[in-house]
Amino acid sequence: VIPVLGFPEPADSESVSRLAHRVAAYGLSGDPGGEQAESFPADPLSAARWNALVARVRGHRIVGLLAWAVADGTLPTTEEQAGEVRQAHVEALAADLVCERQLVGLARLLGDAGLDHRALKGTAVAHLDYPDPSLRSFIDVDILVRADEWDEAIGVLGLAGWERRFGEPRRGFDRRFVKGTVLVHRDDDRVELDLHRTLALGPFGLTVRLEDLWQGCEPVRVGGVELRALEVEQRYLHACFHAVLGDVPPRLVPLRDLAQMSGNAKIDLDRVIDLARSWQAESVLLRAVELVWRTFGLDPAAETATRTKALRPPAKQVQALDAYASDRRSYVGLCLATVAAIPRPSDKLRYLSALAFPARHFVAPRYRGPVARWQAAARALRAVPAHHSTGR
């Protein structure tokens, strides 16, 4: 962007966005200070651009990578800027540890109640997939429990003070249909617990073979406690889900997770592809790898890129993916795509009727009033036949 007539350049410009992408890719080459140095500016950024970069980096939760690039001298800064990024990193790490402390306590709580569980995303990925966990920050606690122990888990957590942020539309709905639910502690709502029963919301969450998630695990020792994480291939697919089924546009942190894991010699690519096929998620794997390779400019000849490029996902998978990733993404659209993925007609009816006629405690925090709720229900019900016929 060229400043005109002395006006300051737009701080949050395309160039800042590109720089944030370079920060997110920092260290992937294995020679961060050398190979990538050319792609960073030669001089410290102006205050406006620096502030925009820091804001963007915080939003994408990649402060650790920015701190690394600055500490290496690859991204030149003023002394003040360097101090600011050090402080931002310390703050991010302090928040990580608070979440991690909650995770350790929750894992102990669930374990003592005899409930199997897996640590997902943040802590697990930071410790298992990054060379240093201080490079990967997170803002909540993610735990997977068995779908058939869902109600017990909610009960045990409830006795310990953890309450749902939102109620379920009908009793038993969450255990059957949703990705999970958010809970907060009644005495301190700073840390959110994202309790999962599957790995994604919507149709792709329903086609994950949940039994696969419990056949193995990778231990990770945190705070003197051995936690269980998903196996690396499952973590990889979960990161794919996070990257392309989550925020639109995607955050950089799940993309970096994928790029980071792609360089892990422990990953069995055949197993990743088999799992994706088994979970009817080849389109997710293909799109996630394409996105990561394009975003970070990774080597197109790499085995991960060439193997996934050869995938030919069925049209119905591609169509289901559009419900998440297109500009038309909406809650109703995802609900309809979910209906198509529910195998049994009786469950389709149960799902739709729960959303159309939800319990009062579900309606109150979400809709302005009964009219708004009925409008939403009518929209959902009107559109069912067209999507129903796609039958994932």
Place this chain on the structure above:
Amino acid sequence: MSHSPAAGSLDPGPALRPATRWRRDPRTLWRAAGDTIVLLPDGGDGQTPLTIHGSAALLWELLARPVSLAELASELAAAYGEEAEVIAADLAPALDGLLAASAVERCP
């Protein structure tokens, strides 16, 4: 983090007893950010991380394995070009402070 032995006490305090060995409490969560270590011990209110800097960060690194005050003082003296006795005098209150915060423990 300054809990010196009580004046006039015959016991020099846990940090100064020659046989005492120290290590990180395995329940302490921590991360490194350059020469700053962010710690979250398990205990007390448990939700307020602490930060230690510079020489204390090197001390934290050395506490990865059980180590005596004399060994710590010797290592740090070599790193900073100081007399081990001078370092040891500074170390005792630091270790007591980390112990009070439940960040470190004395080994059996």
